[in-house]
Amino acid sequence: MNDIDETGNTVAANVRRLRAQRGLTTQQLAERLVDLGRPIIANAITKIEQGRRRVDVDDLMALAIALGVTPNTLLLPHEVHGQHQATAISEAVPHATLWHWADGTMPLPPSVDPTVDGTESEEESKRLEAEFRRQAAPQAFHPAAVFAHLVDLETALKSAMETVRSTPMLAPQVARVAEMYAEAWTAIAGGMKEIGQEARRVEDMRALAEKLEAVVAKAEQSK
Known part of the structure; x- marks a missing residue:
């Protein structure tokens, strides 16, 4: 053992x-x-x-x-600061990186991810990120998670700024997460405008939900 x-x-x-x-x-x-x-x-x-x-x-x-x-x-580690080498990870990574990975937001860095070789292009890296998010949690979870964390934009902004102030080296990760959500929201907003016009009756809601799932999947694939 x-x-x-x-x-x-x-x-x-x-x-x-x-x-x-x-x-x-x-x-x-x-x-x-x-x-x-x-x-x-x-x-x-x-x-x-x-x-x-x-x-x-x-x-x-x-x-x-x-x-x-x-x-x-x-x-996962409770502290905001520092790095941690968790079981089966070949090198220490920031605590925030582990949390983003564990909640299905971002994959592990290529240097510690055995599923990639570290030579991927930017386009391929984005595809792998999208694939990770699809596999890491049920697709229906992700839109709910976005609402839970980002509906209150003022709180989200304060949280982001506090993270960057306390740990400046996390600024690129915070920026990447913000960019990811912005891209997803833009795609979802466009899709909602398009399909919202078609959902005029209660019985259309099931079809609307299915279309929204397709829009979310498309947004994930585009990142």
Whole structure:
């Protein structure tokens, strides 16, 4: 069996941090897990937090739900600054890069992505980015994610500026993400104007939804 690696140690630190933040004892967290149908005794939780007990994928899901976070919150570094060499990644990358990859926004850099050879043209790189986003999450998820993060443009702008102020080296990544969303919104806006004229009755909504999915896919392919 493989030893606990960097990601296992990150999970241990995050479980320990989140449990403390919520004011839970290991026994109280164990009781939550019993209620969720995935029991882990208090002593085992202590071993997890000390990096002495492995967390399988079912335990990870249960711990995330019990602590009120997503599995990514447990898997990835909590700090904004710095770089991290996660399990199976050949070199350290910025924390933001790992988060963008984990939420399906951007692929890993070519230098650590075994699916590319690092010699791709700009056009090919954009195609690979679009392919990554299609594969990383259900297509229907992406438009909802855009709404969730970018409907409040003022909040989005403040968040982007705070990121760049705190970690200037992330400015190119922030710019690339902003460019990606701008391109997608432009394509979606054009498509909505076109197909909106055709949806005049309630029974047309199903066809409208299918067309919108096609527009989103086209926007992804164009990046």
